[in-house]
Amino acid sequence: MYQEEEEEDVSKRVSLLSVDSGIEKDLSDMEEREQRNPFTRSWSPCFRGRMKPEDKMAQENIKGPTSSTPLPKEEGNHTARIVMMGDDRVLGRLAKAYHSIRKREAKHLILTKRLNLQIYYIPVTDEPIVNSPESTSQVGDRLSLASFLGRVDPWYESNINSLGAMIPKLAGTQSSHSRSSEPNHFLxxxxxxxxxxxxxPVHFTLYSVKISVSxxxxxxxxxxxxxxxxxxxxxxxxxRENLRQERSSRRRTRKTLGTCGAVVSMNYSKVSLSKQEVVQGRSVMTCGVVISAISPNETEGLDFLTVNFDSTNPRCCTEIRTQNIKIRILxxxxxxxxxxxxxxxxxxxxxxxxxSPCLDPGYCLQTSSKFSVGEEREAGLSKYMCKILPLPINTFTGINH
Structure with missing residues (x-):
């Protein structure tokens, strides 16, 4: 009797030990799931209620869009080729527009940030060329920039400058023929x-002029x-017209020697061979002033101005070279x-x-933001920027500037 009771007690103890032994096979289903996922409780609802709207937007931006469509890639810079046809007047209007664009872009980059401007120039004159020295010189004066490009670039002279008188002829022959005729593909x-x-490119220096009107x-x-x-x-x-005629015929009459002109005062910095500037002031009696940025006989005349005075006095110095000049009538x-x-x-x-030479608007903006008026020091990005604003015109060989 007692032996049977002892056997039952031993079996109960064994069963209790087997259940509480910690062996995985002896655990119940609920305890087994809790052991496999001990941290299944999510605390995200507590944080979602406290998240601010701006934090949600930032989190969405970090995660990115939920759609499978990829983001558009940022496109590279494009090239805009500007082809100008005409004489010096057209390039003058282009220079004014180019300066205004650079002035706006210096404050906020919009156009030139993704656009590379390439300027091409084809000289064209709409006036007929007569075989006389006077008419030839007049037409050549209107195409001074094209003549300079032809002197520095033989390929430009042989391929592009020859189109100056050919394009009006092609336009005339095309309009005279019937519409059914085939177009000329030469141009x-x-x-x-x-x-x-x-x-x-060949870089032409732009010059700024301040005009005081009465x-x-x-x-x-x-x-x-x-x-x-x-x-x-x-x-x-x-x-003045008589002086030009006498200059072309290389003769001078006594009648013009007795006639005077207007007295003007000028201050200028003289350009010498040693590249040193000497400020000079003088008064001249003249009936006209011609200031040219392109020398008619040289290929290195892009960094100074040639000033010619139409004076009746042969002893007067009629030509000077300078970069800065101020002329005032007395x-x-x-x-x-x-x-x-x-x-x-x-x-x-x-x-x-x-x-004076036209300063780059970007350079002016950098210097004005760093220092006050009157200080001429350079700091920041202004050290590495070009001071003078050039007008680049593409050619075949260009000039090392």
């Missing part, structure tokens, strides 16, 4: 060749030109200023003009 082939192979209050008018500035006195217009008179031989850019009743 298209030459243009394609120029756009494909003309990759080396009776106008406030700051003077700011303009730019690239090739030519002409100052003429209306009272001596006839005298008498109670005014003169007329014409920029780049363009009648649309003519100013009357002018009292004084001040000419």
């Amino acid at each position: 298209v082939d030459v243009l394609s060749y120029y756009l494909r192979c003309g990759l080396q 009776g106008q209050t406030g700051s003077p008018v700011d303009e730019v030109f690239v090739s030519h500035l002409d100052a003429e006195f209306p009272e001596f217009k006839t005298l 008498e109670d008179k005014t003169f007329t200023v014409c920029l780049d031989k363009d009648c649309r850019r003519k100013y009357t009743h002018v009292q004084s003009i001040e000419i």
Whole structure:
């Protein structure tokens, strides 16, 4: 009897030990699930209720869109090829537009951030060329930039400058023929060749001119030109024409020697062979002033201005070279200023003009933001920026500038 009771007690103890032994096979189903996933409770609802709307937006931006469509890739810079046809007047208008674009882009990059501008120039004149020295010189004066490009680039001279008189002829022959005639592909082939192979730019210096007009209050008018500035006195217009005719015929009459002009005062920095600037001031009696940025006989005339005075006095120095000049009339008179031989850019009743190389708007913005007015030190990005704003025109060989 007692032996049976002892056997039952031993079996109970064995069963209890087997259940509570900790062996996985002896655990119940609920305990087994809890052991496999000990941290199944999610605390995310507690944090979701406290998350701010801006935090949710930031989290969504980090995770990215839920759709499977990929994000669009940022495109690279595009190239815009600008082809200009015309004479110096067209390039003068282009220079003014180019300066205004650079002035806006200096404050906020919009266009030039993703767009690379390439400028190509094809000289075209709409006036017939007569076989006379006077007419040839007049047409050549209107194409001074094209003549300079032809001197520095033989390929440009042989391929592009020859189109100056050919394009009007092609347009005339095309209009005279019937519409059923086949178009001439010569011009298209030459243009394609120029756009494909003309990759080396020639940098023309732009010049800034401040024009003070009589009776106008406030700051003077700011303009730019690239090739030519002409100052003429209306009272001596006839005298100036006679001087030019006598200069072309290389003779001078006594009648013109007794005629005078207007007295102007000028301050300028003289350019010497040693590249040193000497500020000079003088007064000249003249009936007209011609300021040219392109020398007619040289290939290295892009860093200075040539100033010619139409004077009746043969002893007067009629030509100077400078980079900065200020001209002011001393008498109670005014003169007329014409920029780049363009009648649309003519100013009357002018009292004084001040000419200097046009500064890059980006350089001016950097220097003005660093220092106050009157300080000429350079710091930051202004050290590595070009001060002068050039007008780049693509050719076949270009110039190392």
